[in-house]
Amino acid sequence: MVKYIPYILYLLLIGLHQVILKDWTQINATSINLPLMIVLCVSLYKTEITTSWFAFLVGIVISAGNYEMMGWQALLVTAIAISSFNICTHLNLESIFSKVLVIASGVFIHNVITLMMEGFDNFLIRAWSVALLGSIYTSLLAWLFFLFKDEKITYKKFKEIF
Amino acid sequence: MSWLSSLFPKQRHNVNFVIILLLAILLIVGGNPVTEFVSQVVHTSFYYPFFKIRIAIENLQDASKENEMLQQALVESSVKLSFYEEFLFENERLRETLGFEHPEGYRLLPAKVISVTWDNQPTIISINKGYEDSVEVNYSVVNKDGLIGKVINVSSDYATVQLLTHPANKVSARIAQNREMGIVEFDAGKGMILKNVPVQSEVQAGDTIISSGLGGIYPVGLNVAVVTEVIKQEEEPFCEIKLNSTVNFFTIEELFVLKMKEQW
Numbered sequence: 001m002v003k004y005i006p007y008i009l010y011l012l013l014i015g016l017h018q019v020i021l022k023d024w025t026q027i028n029a030t031s032i033n034l035p036l037m038i039v040l041c042v043s044l045y046k047t048e049i050t051t052s053w054f055a056f057l058v059g060i061v062i063s064a065g066n067y068e069m070m071g072w073q074a075l076l077v078t079a080i081a082i083s084s085f086n087i088c089t090h091l092n093l094e095s096i097f098s099k100v101l102v103i104a105s106g107v108f109i110h111n112v113i114t115l116m117m118e119g120f121d122n123f124l125i126r127a128w129s130v131a132l133l134g135s136i137y138t139s140l141l142a143w144l145f146f147l148f149k150d151e152k153i154t155y156k157k158f159k160e161i162f
Numbered sequence: 163m164s165w166l167s168s169l170f171p172k173q174r175h176n177v178n179f180v181i182i183l184l185l186a187i188l189l190i191v192g193g194n195p196v197t198e199f200v201s202q203v204v205h206t207s208f209y210y211p212f213f214k215i216r217i218a219i220e221n222l223q224d225a226s227k228e229n230e231m232l233q234q235a236l237v238e239s240s241v242k243l244s245f246y247e248e249f250l251f252e253n254e255r256l257r258e259t260l261g262f263e264h265p266e267g268y269r270l271l272p273a274k275v276i277s278v279t280w281d282n283q284p285t286i287i288s289i290n291k292g293y294e295d296s297v298e299v300n301y302s303v304v305n306k307d308g309l310i311g312k313v314i315n316v317s318s319d320y321a322t323v324q325l326l327t328h329p330a331n332k333v334s335a336r337i338a339q340n341r342e343m344g345i346v347e348f349d350a351g352k353g354m355i356l357k358n359v360p361v362q363s364e365v366q367a368g369d370t371i372i373s374s375g376l377g378g379i380y381p382v383g384l385n386v387a388v389v390t391e392v393i394k395q396e397e398e399p400f401c402e403i404k405l406n407s408t409v410n411f412f413t414i415e416e417l418f419v420l421k422m423k424e425q426w
Contacts, residue, residue, distance in 0.1 A: 015208035064204035071189030
């Protein structure tokens with residue numbers, strides 16, 4: 001049971017982001033896609049089954065406000081997570097850049113398909129401002145995350161700068 | 163789900179995928195009752211606590227804005243209140259002034275103090291009336307308490323008044339009770355004094371000093387001061403009489419220029 005606690009905390013973090021942090025960190029229409037970022041990070045470090053179940057739950061959580069698309073969203077997030085897992089496994093991605101690229105691609109695909117689900121009005125404009133810029137914004141956060149995780153940036157190093 | 167996977171150890175991955183797929187299909191084709199129920203569970207579990215936090219934060223922000231607005235309103239109200247208090251005091255002073263009886267043959271021109279020159283105490287003031295209001299040099303200036311001084315300089319819309327506290331300003335005066343005459347002047351060391359009163363005079367503390375009308379500047383009968391102390395020395399022909407002016411020169415605001423009626 002204890003091994004599920006981190007995933008429950010991730011889901012709570014997603015809830016916090018969707019309710020509070022998303023509005024605070026949004027720049028015009030561009031926002032961070034934290035749920036997908038977390039799912040893709042899990043896919044980079046965990047097993048395929050864990051990834052797929054976690055992605056499925058994240059899909060349900062993020063579509064709770066628009067429950068008519070709940071099944072499709074769960075399927076979409078799971079598909080992206082499994083694809084990411086397989087890409088990382090088969091290509092043996094190790095560098096931060098490649099991981100960030102996987103996250104950027106996954107977020108972009110998710111944003112684009114979510115936009116398609118919502119409709120095709122002003123699609124290109126929204127694909128630019130929401131999907132592409134959103135994936136870049138999310139990638140920046142992911143890049144910082146990997147820098148900390150791989151200890152490229154530590155508190156000690158940060159302190160030494162000053 | 164490990165129990166389920168253990169049933170098909172070689173197909174572990176596929177079993178999981180099939181279950182996920184089936185659940186997703188259930189959510190897609192299950193319609194609103196299923197998805198609505200799941201949505202409610204998710205909202206209650208993962209969103210509701212943060213909604214409460216968000217509402218609390220928004221309430222705090224609203225309270226902060228409201229607090230800022232209220233503080234601004236409070237400052238504005240305080241300023242208005244101080245204005246109203248000032249108007250109230252002015253109103254009271256003007257009501258008292260309405261009861262002031264001016265000397266016979268003179269009329270009063272109301273004026274306000276616009277500046278004060280100090281030399282330990284106010285000695286010269288400027289008033290907001292000048293020769294456009296027919297004010298001329300040597301006109302007397304009074305308020306409800308008594309004589310204040312005389313006009314020494316006049317411009318188009320303001321005039322300078324030398325107060326009784328100025329050492330150069332001397333008033334020919336009389337003790338109201340015994341009609342003895344003397345000169346009121348201000349000495350930097352002794353304060354306001356009455357000079358030239360002989361030691362034989364029956365002057366005492368509490369007597370009123372009024373203008374005598376001699377000298378041609380100040381009209382007769384204006385309150386000038388009250389005797390506070392009488393010092394008589396045998397070898398001196400005149401006694402030393404200390405006075406306390408009837409006018410408080412530190413608080414003068416509204417005053418009147420005395421003009422003879424034929425000058426109007």
